Amino acid sequence: MTFDPVAYAASALAGPLLLVLAAFGCLLLPLFFKALRGTQGMIALGAVLVVLIFFRQAPPAQLSFFSGALNLSPLSSYLWAFAMGVLALFFALSLAKPPAPEGSEGEYYFLAFMATTGLLVMMAAGDLFTAFIALELLSLPVYALAGIRRSKPGIEAAYKYFMLGAFGSGMTVMGIAVLNALYPSLDFVALKAAAPAGQLALAGFLLVISGFAFKTALVPFHMWVPDAYEGAPTQVSAFMGAAVKAGGVVLLWRVFSLFDGGPIREIFWWLTVITAVFANLAALAQNGLKRLLAYSSIAHAGYIAVAFFGGQRGWEAVLYYLPVYAMATIGAFGVVLILEKDEKGPKIDDLAGLAKTRPWLAAAMAAFMFSLAGVPPLAGFFAKFYAFAGAVAGGYTSLVVIAVIMSAVSIYYYLRVTVVMYMKVPANGGDHPVEAPGLAEAVVFLMAAGVLLAGLFSRPLLALAAEASRWF
Amino acid sequence: MELLTNPLSLSILLPAAAGLAIFAIPRENSGALKGFTLAASLLTFLISLRLWSGFDPGAAAFQFTLDQSWLPSYGINYFLGIDGVSLLMILLTTLLMPISVLASFSYIKENQRAYYACLLFLETGMIGVFAALDLFVFYLFWEAMLIPMYFLIGIWGGPRRIYAALKFFIYTMAGSVLMLAAILWVAAAQHAATGVWTFSIPALYGGALTLQAQFWLFAAFGLAFAVKVPLFPFHTWLPDAHVEAPTAGSVLLAGVLLKMGVYGYLRLAVPLFPQAAVTFAPWLAGLGVIGIIYGSLVAWSQHDMKKMVAYSSVAHLGIVMLGIMSFEPAAVSGAVLQMVNHGLSTGALFLLVGVLYERRHTRMIEDYGGLAKVMPGFAAVFMIVTLSSIGLPGLNGFIGEVLVLFGSFRVYPWLAGAAVAGVILSAVYMLGMYQQVVFGPLRHTENKILQDLNLREWLYLLPLLALIVLLGVWPNPFLKRTLPAVNNYITLSKQQPAPPPASVRIALDGEESK
Numbered sequence: 007m008t009f010d011p012v013a014y015a016a017s018a019l020a021g022p023l024l025l026v027l028a029a030f031g032c033l034l035l036p037l038f039f040k041a042l043r044g045t046q047g048m049i050a051l052g053a054v055l056v057v058l059i060f061f062r063q064a065p066p067a068q069l070s071f072f073s074g075a076l077n078l079s080p081l082s083s084y085l086w087a088f089a090m091g092v093l094a095l096f097f098a099l100s101l102a103k104p105p106a107p108e109g110s111e112g113e114y115y116f117l118a119f120m121a122t123t124g125l126l127v128m129m130a131a132g133d134l135f136t137a138f139i140a141l142e143l144l145s146l147p148v149y150a151l152a153g154i155r156r157s158k159p160g161i162e163a164a165y166k167y168f169m170l171g172a173f174g175s176g177m178t179v180m181g182i183a184v185l186n187a188l189y190p191s192l193d194f195v196a197l198k199a200a201a202p203a204g205q206l207a208l209a210g211f212l213l214v215i216s217g218f219a220f221k222t223a224l225v226p227f228h229m230w231v232p233d234a235y236e237g238a239p240t241q242v243s244a245f246m247g248a249a250v251k252a253g254g255v256v257l258l259w260r261v262f263s264l265f266d267g268g269p270i271r272e273i274f275w276w277l278t279v280i281t282a283v284f285a286n287l288a289a290l291a292q293n294g295l296k297r298l299l300a301y302s303s304i305a306h307a308g309y310i311a312v313a314f315f316g317g318q319r320g321w322e323a324v325l326y327y328l329p330v331y332a333m334a335t336i337g338a339f340g341v342v343l344i345l346e347k348d349e350k351g352p353k354i355d356d357l358a359g360l361a362k363t364r365p366w367l368a369a370a371m372a373a374f375m376f377s378l379a380g381v382p383p384l385a386g387f388f389a390k391f392y393a394f395a396g397a398v399a400g401g402y403t404s405l406v407v408i409a410v411i412m413s414a415v416s417i418y419y420y421l422r423v424t425v426v427m428y429m430k431v432p433a434n435g436g437d438h439p440v441e442a443p444g445l446a447e448a449v450v451f452l453m454a455a456g457v458l459l460a461g462l463f464s465r466p467l468l469a470l471a472a473e474a475s476r477w478f
Numbered sequence: 479m480e481l482l483t484n485p486l487s488l489s490i491l492l493p494a495a496a497g498l499a500i501f502a503i504p505r506e507n508s509g510a511l512k513g514f515t516l517a518a519s520l521l522t523f524l525i526s527l528r529l530w531s532g533f534d535p536g537a538a539a540f541q542f543t544l545d546q547s548w549l550p551s552y553g554i555n556y557f558l559g560i561d562g563v564s565l566l567m568i569l570l571t572t573l574l575m576p577i578s579v580l581a582s583f584s585y586i587k588e589n590q591r592a593y594y595a596c597l598l599f600l601e602t603g604m605i606g607v608f609a610a611l612d613l614f615v616f617y618l619f620w621e622a623m624l625i626p627m628y629f630l631i632g633i634w635g636g637p638r639r640i641y642a643a644l645k646f647f648i649y650t651m652a653g654s655v656l657m658l659a660a661i662l663w664v665a666a667a668q669h670a671a672t673g674v675w676t677f678s679i680p681a682l683y684g685g686a687l688t689l690q691a692q693f694w695l696f697a698a699f700g701l702a703f704a705v706k707v708p709l710f711p712f713h714t715w716l717p718d719a720h721v722e723a724p725t726a727g728s729v730l731l732a733g734v735l736l737k738m739g740v741y742g743y744l745r746l747a748v749p750l751f752p753q754a755a756v757t758f759a760p761w762l763a764g765l766g767v768i769g770i771i772y773g774s775l776v777a778w779s780q781h782d783m784k785k786m787v788a789y790s791s792v793a794h795l796g797i798v799m800l801g802i803m804s805f806e807p808a809a810v811s812g813a814v815l816q817m818v819n820h821g822l823s824t825g826a827l828f829l830l831v832g833v834l835y836e837r838r839h840t841r842m843i844e845d846y847g848g849l850a851k852v853m854p855g856f857a858a859v860f861m862i863v864t865l866s867s868i869g870l871p872g873l874n875g876f877i878g879e880v881l882v883l884f885g886s887f888r889v890y891p892w893l894a895g896a897a898v899a900g901v902i903l904s905a906v907y908m909l910g911m912y913q914q915v916v917f918g919p920l921r922h923t924e925n926k927i928l929q930d931l932n933l934r935e936w937l938y939l940l941p942l943l944a945l946i947v948l949l950g951v952w953p954n955p956f957l958k959r960t961l962p963a964v965n966n967y968i969t970l971s972k973q974q975p976a977p978p979p980a981s982v983r984i985a986l987d988g989e990e991s992k
């Protein structure tokens with residue numbers, strides 16, 4: 007059978023198009039058909055499953071569309087499948103415990119679909135400007151999602167996220183303007199081939215990197231993360247941790263790979279170190295579970311950045327890291343969702359006695375914590391191992407030494423969660439909800455199985471990641 | 479399929495499988511839970527006996543090897559195999575496990591299912607560490623073992639269990655993370671030199687590493703192992719963990735986990751980085767001797783029996799370290815034997831303290847006295863174990879200590895001389911404790927009604943007693959099996975690898991590369 011790029015593109019691009027269609031479907035259909043009101047979640051989940059059908063096998067080569075703005079390759083297929091998986095889990099959690107107030111379900115799912123469309127475009131973007139547009143398409147809906155409940159913490163979250171995010175976008179667009187003046191094309195391939203320009207280009211790249219680092223939450227561009235994760239509906243926090251961060255990582259990596267050395271690498275080196283050190287130290291002082299997970303997400307951005315220094319092997323490791331991290335973090339937020347009684351989520355101490363009242367839930371949470379801490383045999387250990395292996399082989403041993411020392415620090419705060427669950431007697435008799443939405447539990451246990459097995463049996467996922475990484 | 483037919487691999491997988499299967503038993507059915515765990519651990523012991531019977535004592539190569547590709551893109555294989563040292567360690571593990579299970583029957587009353595599952599997972603981790611011949615697999619088991627041990631201390635431990643569990647986990651993990659970086663570095667250096675990714679330990683022996691690189695790598699590996707041994711001054715987690723852990727946890731901690739540190743030096747740190755090892759060896763031996771004297775002195779001043787036994791472990795492991803760091807055949811064999819001896823004697827001591835604690839709920843020496851009158855059987859067993867622990871001729875402790883002291887005297891005369899003082903001190907505090915607990919008048923009325931050892935307790939103490947005597951009078955079958963391994967260790971430690979060509983040196987930092 008011969009490969010027809012046009013037919014392939016038609017079916018591959020049908021995925022994102024369907025997402026847009028589903029977005030408007032969720033928003034508008036219930037307005038006209040009363041019977042559909044309140045069923046937007048089901049429509050959304052169904053639509054995601056339909057979209058997954060269009061994610062057929064990856065193309066055998068890189069295909070460029072829209073004069074290089076969009077590149078489809080096994081890499082984009084891998085990332086898209088990852089994004090759709092996260093979206094499906096996000097919808098499952100949203101269905102289990104509706105976060106949006108009565109009457110706003112349409113907007114909620116509309117925004118989620120639009121954000122994911124942005125994410126997909128971002129992951130396949132072939133030039134800096136497309137990437138920026140996609141970034142905005144991703145960010146704006148997520149600002150709104152963070153504040154969808156219109157409550158005080160939600161609005162605070164959305165406001166902080168929006169202000170800082172807009173600042174980051176401003177920096178990016180400023181940087182792109184500078185680069186546009188200096189380079190004939192903003193295409194990533196052309197940028198890489200172009201002779202390195204002087205100070206002005208460096209300034210332009212730094213502005214772009216700062217903006218992307220906001221999304222990935224590298225220190226010192228992380229200030230929005232704890233408040234946004236804490237105040238946003240828990241499902242949205244999970245989406246931010248898993249999906250938005252992945253988008254940021256892909257963009258940062260595109261920019262990073264333009265340079266083989268020089269000041270940009272040095273700056274990345276320092277960003278990585280500061281992120282790993284600061285996030286882990288700050289996490290030690292957290293009492294809220296959602297804030298803890300927020301700082302943990304910053305720390306993991308640091309570990310992912312370590313993998314950047316590993317060349318080809320590093321890309322492979324990043325592609326393995328993203329789903330593994332997403333599983334642990336979505337699972338942990340799922341547990342938060344099951345236990346939360348108010349918007350800010352439970353304090354760590356509220357988990358006391360969970361091992362008695364909900365033993366399996368506690369076991370799943372312990373698995374997520376050990377995975378995030380990188381203790382074998384959980385998948386998080388394998389992810390860290392791969393991430394650091396490339397960097398060591400590339401000669402960045404000192405970076406890895408700092409990262410492993412900081413992950414030893416992180417043990418303390420992850421263990422604290424298990425200590426509270428298993429070894430502390432609850433102050434209030436442990437009034438954990440006995441009944442939990444089945445769908446949320448299903449997500450949590452699916453993720454727990456994932457972090458238990460994806461490490462010991464990492465060969466298939468690693469092989470996919472390796473294949474995808476070749477197309478970068 | 480070889481995963482299940484190879485007895486080594488089977489003895490690793492079986493406990494883990496049993497640990498998962500135990501969740502099929504209803505949590506209230508305590509009898510079935512105990513019986514199932516005991517059966518699984520006994521079965522594992524029987525499988526490990528197959529290792530003993532099929533082991534060729536004269537062969538220098540690793541035996542029962544299994545080499546299956548696992549993560550080919552990194553050259554990581556599920557590579558197992560044993561020599562004489564790992565054989566003894568595995569047998570010690572599989573022997574102590576059913577004993578620990580039996581000793582837990584009446585002590586553990588809550589959450590039994592999770593408790594026995596933790597014990598079984600722990601066994602998988604322990605055997606895995608001793609069987610692994612791939613650095614990655616080794617590290618995996620080494621760290622994975624922390625999780626069940628952490629829960630054993632933290633959930634079923636004494637009053638300060640949370641502090642002890644956290645300290646145990648964080649100390650060990652903090653010591654080990656640099657080893658992870660070092661493992662990656664070794665593999666990367668090998669890849670740079672040969673173009674092949676491999677984590678196979680035998681393949682990495684004799685790798686071309688500069689002296690400076692060896693120095694840092696040995697430091698990283700050595701730190702991880704020093705925490706585990708524990709060498710003075712990295713020992714502070716040990717008294718807390720030992721005292722707070724339930725009896726079975728203390729037995730396994732002292733009997734097996736501490737040996738992993740020594741085993742790490744024997745299998746990895748010294749043979750992989752022989753030139754650096756020569757530099758470090760006198761210091762490590764010196765720390766071992768400081769541990770002997772310091773551990774003995776601190777043990778002497780203890781009122782809590784469990785704490786005393788815990789500190790005596792620091793002293794005993796100090797002797798072992800002195801032995802393996804002298805690179806003398808007699809001393810290294812003695813040290814290996816002493817590892818087994820310590821597992822048996824200290825394991826038995828913790829069991830005996832557990833027997834008393836279950837009856838009186840106190841471990842203070844002052845709360846006892848005159849037990850010979852009410853518990854004659856206990857007093858007799860306690861006597862034999864105490865004498866074995868202080869190295870009385872005719873019991874197991876003697877041979878090991880003498881071999882270590884004789885062997886190391888030729889290399890470190892002053893250190894060996896100081897170590898003798900520690901051996902004498904151990905007699906002082908152990909016999910002192912024995913006298914206060916067993917002899918004298920029955921001062922406390924509560925002690926008058928204490929029951930002597932029951933059948934179950936005899937059942938788990940007798941195998942240990944038998945081995946204590948057997949190793950004392952006839953250690954040759956054990957020593958014979960360790961000899962090829964010991965010789966390999968000494969040969970590897972003496973080798974002088976050729977300096978690597980300049981082109982394959984990996985810089986220590988990004989700036990220096992290329």
